[in-house]
Each structure stands twice: as C-alpha cells, then as structure tokens.
Amino acid sequence: MDAFTTLKGIIAPLDRVNVDTDQIIPKQYLKTIKRTGMREGLFSDWRYTSDGNPQDGFVLNQRRYEGASILMARDNFGCGSSREHAPWALLDYGFRCVIAPSFADIFFGNCFKNGMLPVVLKNEEVDQLFKEVETQPGYQLTVDLAAQTVSTPSGTSFHFNVDPFRKDCLLNGSDEIELTLQNETDISAYEQRRKDEAPWLFPDLQ
Secondary structure, eight states, X not given: OOOOSEEEEEEXXXXXXXXXXXXXXXXXXXXXXXXXXXGGGTTHHHHBOTTSOBOTTOGGGSGGGTTOOEEEOOSSBTBSSOOTHHHHHHHHHTOOEEEESOBOHHHHHHHHHTTOEEEEOOHHHHHHHHHHHXXXXXXXXXXXXXXXXXXXXXXXXXXXXXXXXXXXXHHHTOOHHHHHHTTHHHHHHHHHHHHHHOGGGOGGGO
C-alpha cells in the first residue's frame, strides 16, 4: 500500500454524528471484492436523489470541496457493520485521512490496514476546525504522521495519538501481507523442514 507521511489537502466537513458504514457505502455496492471502482457509491444515499441527480447542499457536491483528501466528521464515525468496503470507498474517492472525536473500533482498524489515517482530536478542536473551514474557502490542513500533528493555515497545531506499530506500518507503506513476506525466507525454511520431518503430511510430494 502507499506510504502515509505528510498530507496537505482540502478538508471536507461532514457535520454528522454516528455516520455508519451503510451510509458510507450502501449495501448495493458490496457485490465486489475489489478495492477500486467504489467512488460513485460513497455516501450515495446522501449525494444523489432517487432519480440520480446530485443532492443540493451535500458537502461532496459543493464545488469548494472538490479534490478534498481529508474528511472531518463528528463522534462515532464508521459505526455499524464491519464492512471493509467503507475505507475502500473513502480511499477510492481520494480521502487519505479522516478526522473525528471518536471512531467505531472495527472501522478504525480497517483504516490502518488499507493505508488511511484516522485521527482522533478533542471535541473542542474539531469544533474549531468546523468553524474555520466553514468561513474560509479553500481551507487546507497539514497532517504530519511522524510528528503526530494536524496544523491549520494559521499555524495552530493539534497533537494526536497513534499506536506505534500502526504508525510504523503507515510510514513504510506496509500492510499485513507485506509484513508477512518480510519473513519469507524463514517461512520457506520452516515449510521445507516440516516436509523433511513429516513427509506423510505431504502425500503429493511422495
């Protein structure tokens, strides 16, 4: 997966609490197991009317937030079912970071596994960011994973915590498969040793 180091981008404010995974990517888009091609399904029930036209006023339909790479929401973002399609859809749309006061646990973990950074900030810090982005078109934030900071255009920085192992994986662009393959030599040696010690377990080799 792509490494995450420093991200500077437009922030899209989704001022809602308890945004669940069915709202992030509705069930009709779950037929695929591919991580791409899910852009159109992201928040589709909110983005489009029943006849497929853009919903007036929804944040992702507003020109000022085009190209946003940071999404900001309220408490308990990503609640509901454990579908991994939720971070896939956010990534396919172009988001690499989600900021909120709290996240649902499974969604939070799925973000890291797919190269996206979920940032937990205090409620009052998120409140300040919502106010600033509303009054400043083109508002951008800088998210520095190494320093664990979110910085505003005025120079204010907010610190966030992140698990050291997950941080290292993101900085190096290493997912679980890549981490496993780092031990490929040892794995191959173990497999060969088992074949030598217990050949009856491998009848196809006899």
